[in-house]
Amino acid sequence: MDKKPEEPPEGVSRRHFLKGAGAAAAAVSVAQLPSEVQGSNGTEDEPTILGPGPVPIQLRINGVDGQTEAAPSTTLLDLLRDHQGLTGAKRVCDRGSCGACTVLLDGRTVDSCSMLAIDAVGSEITTVEGIGTPENLSDLQQAFIEKDALQCGFCTPGMVVSCTALLKENPSPDREQIRRGISGNICRCGTYQNIIEAVEHVSRKGGK
Numbered sequence: 100m101d102k103k104p105e106e107p108p109e110g111v112s113r114r115h116f117l118k119g120a121g122a123a124a125a126a127v128s129v130a131q132l133p134s135e136v137q138g139s140n141g142t143e144d145e146p147t148i149l150g151p152g153p154v155p156i157q158l159r160i161n162g163v164d165g166q167t168e169a170a171p172s173t174t175l176l177d178l179l180r181d182h183q184g185l186t187g188a189k190r191v192c193d194r195g196s197c198g199a200c201t202v203l204l205d206g207r208t209v210d211s212c213s214m215l216a217i218d219a220v221g222s223e224i225t226t227v228e229g230i231g232t233p234e235n236l237s238d239l240q241q242a243f244i245e246k247d248a249l250q251c252g253f254c255t256p257g258m259v260v261s262c263t264a265l266l267k268e269n270p271s272p273d274r275e276q277i278r279r280g281i282s283g284n285i286c287r288c289g290t291y292q293n294i295i296e297a298v299e300h301v302s303r304k305g306g307k
C-alpha cells in the first residue's frame with residue numbers, strides 16, 4: 100500500500116525527515132521570503148532555490164542585527180546555539196514538547212527547536228540572554244534565585260522566557276494564569292511551586 104505523504108520514508112528519522120521537508124518548503128516558498136534571505140540566482144518568473152548548502156541569513160537577535168550562513172533547514176535553536184553562541188535556550192526534547200528551547204519572536208513565545216531560522220527573518224528574536232545578564236539580572240531572574248526556583252537549571256531559561264512574556268502581557272497574574280503561562284514548559288525537577296512564587300514575587304513588586 101502507498102505510504103501517506105507525511106510518513107517519513109523507512110530508515111529516515113522523523114527529525115531528519117522534518118528537516119528535509121523544511122528545506123523543500125524553503126525551496127518552494129522563497130518568493131515569499133523577506134529579502135534578507137538570499138538564495139541562488141532566480142528570475143521573477145522562477146522561484147529561487149535555497150540550499151541545501153548554507154545561505155546568508157540576516158536575523159535581529161536581542162536587539163542586534165547580524166548575518167550568518169546556515170543551511171535553510173537549520174532550526175532557529177541550532178542557529179542560536181551553534182552559529183551565534185547563544186546557549187541559553189536548551190535542546191532537550193527537540194520536538195516541541197518541553198519548552199526548554201523557548202525564545203520570544205516579536206514578544207510571543209515559540210519553541211525554537213520547531214521552527215526554521217529562515218522563518219524568523221524580519222522578526223525580533225529575544226533569548227534569555229537578552230532578558231538579563233549575570234551582571235544585570237532582570238527582576239524575574241533575581242526572583243528565581245531568591246525563591247530557589249531551579250534545581251538542575253535545564254528548564255530555567257525557557258521558564259524565564261515564558262514567565263517574562265506572561266508578566267509583560269499580564270503584570271498581575273493569578274496562580275491559575277501563571278500555571279497556564281508555563282504549561283508549555285516542563286520541569287523534570289518539579290520546581291513549579293517555587294517558579295510560581297517567583298512570578299508572584301515579581302508581580303507584587305511591579306517588576307518584570
Ligand code: FES
Pocket residue numbers: 189190191192193194195196197198199200201210211212213
Ligand atoms: S527542546 Fe524544544 S520544545 Fe523541547
Ligand code: FES
Pocket residue numbers: 248249250251252253254255285286287288289290
Ligand atoms: S530545574 Fe531541573 S528541569 Fe527544571
